[in-house]
Amino acid sequence: MSATNDTGYQVLARKYRPETFADLVGQDDMVRTLKNAFAADRIAHAFIMTGIRGTGKTTTARIIAKGMNCIGPDGTGGPTTDPCGQCDPCRKIAEGRFIDVLEIDAASSTGVDSMREINRMAETRPSEGRFKIFIIDEVHMLSTSAFNAMLKTLEEPRPHTKFILATTEIRKVPVTVLSRCQRFDLRRIEPEVMLALLRRIATGEGAEIDDDALALITRAAEGSARDATSLLDQAISHGAGRTTAEAVRAMLGLADRGRVMDLFDLIMKGDAAGALTELSAQYAAGADPMGILRDLAEVTHWISVIKITPEAADDPTVAPDERTRGRGMADALPMRALTRMWQMLLKALEEVAQAPNAMMAAEMAVIRLTHVAELPSPEDLVRRLKDAPPAPPPSGGGPRATAPETRSTPTAQQPAAVTGSTQGGAATALAVDPASALARFPTFASVLDLIRANRDAHLVILVETHIRLARYAPGRIEFTPAHDAPRDLAQNLGRKLQAWTGARWAVTVVNGAEAPTIAETRKVEEDALKAEAAEHPMVRAVIDAFPGAKIGRITSLATLEEAAAAEALPEVDEEWDPFES
Numbered sequence: 001m002s003a004t005n006d007t008g009y010q011v012l013a014r015k016y017r018p019e020t021f022a023d024l025v026g027q028d029d030m031v032r033t034l035k036n037a038f039a040a041d042r043i044a045h046a047f048i049m050t051g052i053r054g055t056g057k058t059t060t061a062r063i064i065a066k067g068m069n070c071i072g073p074d075g076t077g078g079p080t081t082d083p084c085g086q087c088d089p090c091r092k093i094a095e096g097r098f099i100d101v102l103e104i105d106a107a108s109s110t111g112v113d114s115m116r117e118i119n120r121m122a123e124t125r126p127s128e129g130r131f132k133i134f135i136i137d138e139v140h141m142l143s144t145s146a147f148n149a150m151l152k153t154l155e156e157p158r159p160h161t162k163f164i165l166a167t168t169e170i171r172k173v174p175v176t177v178l179s180r181c182q183r184f185d186l187r188r189i190e191p192e193v194m195l196a197l198l199r200r201i202a203t204g205e206g207a208e209i210d211d212d213a214l215a216l217i218t219r220a221a222e223g224s225a226r227d228a229t230s231l232l233d234q235a236i237s238h239g240a241g242r243t244t245a246e247a248v249r250a251m252l253g254l255a256d257r258g259r260v261m262d263l264f265d266l267i268m269k270g271d272a273a274g275a276l277t278e279l280s281a282q283y284a285a286g287a288d289p290m291g292i293l294r295d296l297a298e299v300t301h302w303i304s305v306i307k308i309t310p311e312a313a314d315d316p317t318v319a320p321d322e323r324t325r326g327r328g329m330a331d332a333l334p335m336r337a338l339t340r341m342w343q344m345l346l347k348a349l350e351e352v353a354q355a356p357n358a359m360m361a362a363e364m365a366v367i368r369l370t371h372v373a374e375l376p377s378p379e380d381l382v383r384r385l386k387d388a389p390p391a392p393p394p395s396g397g398g399p400r401a402t403a404p405e406t407r408s409t410p411t412a413q414q415p416a417a418v419t420g421s422t423q424g425g426a427a428t429a430l431a432v433d434p435a436s437a438l439a440r441f442p443t444f445a446s447v448l449d450l451i452r453a454n455r456d457a458h459l460v461i462l463v464e465t466h467i468r469l470a471r472y473a474p475g476r477i478e479f480t481p482a483h484d485a486p487r488d489l490a491q492n493l494g495r496k497l498q499a500w501t502g503a504r505w506a507v508t509v510v511n512g513a514e515a516p517t518i519a520e521t522r523k524v525e526e527d528a529l530k531a532e533a534a535e536h537p538m539v540r541a542v543i544d545a546f547p548g549a550k551i552g553r554i555t556s557l558a559t560l561e562e563a564a565a566a567e568a569l570p571e572v573d574e575e576w577d578p579f580e581s
Contacts, residue, residue, distance in 0.1 A: 055224060
């Protein structure tokens, strides 16, 4: 425990900062490695500590600095992992007065000039200690030039010089620096260890605080010891005597977890009115709408994990009755509903963060969640459709429509794909006999194939939507343009066809043709298919189950088979033996 500040109150995060490796909690692997290194006299010349905030990076650096300079109460001790805390170097390092231990904030000393000064100081011998130690905090903030200037000294420092670097952004540290240091990754502190630490500190301060309150603090700290002790300090002051879970919840702006689970249960049951009432009650009690949605997302994740690994319910930060409810919900809810809830909550959190009124956005999110919760799963929907009675015949008295037949033959305006020979001939047309060149295009559909083979998508759209064909013969096209057709459509089409075929094409505009365009013909056919499909009993049942649903697109079985055949790998008659000569 650090020395008490005689000039006033000292916050718990500083008062209970670990002074030895025995006091450092949650980092057993690192402590074991360092103890073995000290015992074998294999102390590295440079260390780098990384991890989230408040896990003990700078604290570990100070403990290492004290251990390497400790001389023991009698002044005859050597480097140790258990500094005495009584000798002059230990006391001065704890108070920040030891001249040979320099703590440097890289965030305020980012330039190469600061690194040059450090390099010069590293060359000098210690003034009063065994080692001169440089602790550089937030080392990732150094500039590229400063890192480069540091490399030589970091790789081959003087025997009396040690470097200890600390960072929360290890990916921003150049690999050339990492390769010169012994790296330690400090882990988040486990909830069980954090709860024991907070209870020990609360007992040391003589504070009465409920276990549920400590669990809330542990969950909010997210594995950071400094955050946890700071929140505990605030909670003790907030409680003014006995600190309860309700007081901590109010201090953190959290909703009651039990009430959050009530809200979650109402949403999953599709009770929109009850869910909105519960949301309003939690908001009136002081909970933040964003915090409520975060808690809902946390509950969704927790229940999903319990469904996969039931032992996850044994979380020490969760009350026993909540564990029982969590197991029950995990057994009752399908994983599909939980993953859908998670995705929609992520979207809702974005909307609430951007909305001018967070409560209104949260209410709209809850309404959407309850509405989606009522939708049947695909398995239930298929089961309902199979069990549903057949639909009555149409009122017109005609025969009831049957299932739509597959249509495998494309229309003249929708020909099949161009063969390889057509593509090759179109791409490299030569000045051949015009009659033989035009014989390859007996229908207007083959002209469209030619345009598609040359990948002129713009011309394909113009031809399909603006040409009302009056007469066609190989080498001659007569059409009436649609009302919004480009004026140069005929000239442009004739020029490109001549370039692709090597033969002259006469493309002329005439009046009076009333034939539909290819696009109009396709639309009529699609509408007929949709109307036919809409009369099928299963399709009608789907539309009845989902009011407002529409048929978007119909794909025939033959079309799917053609697409699958086009994408399939070619068959091999004989197996290939790679070792056959």
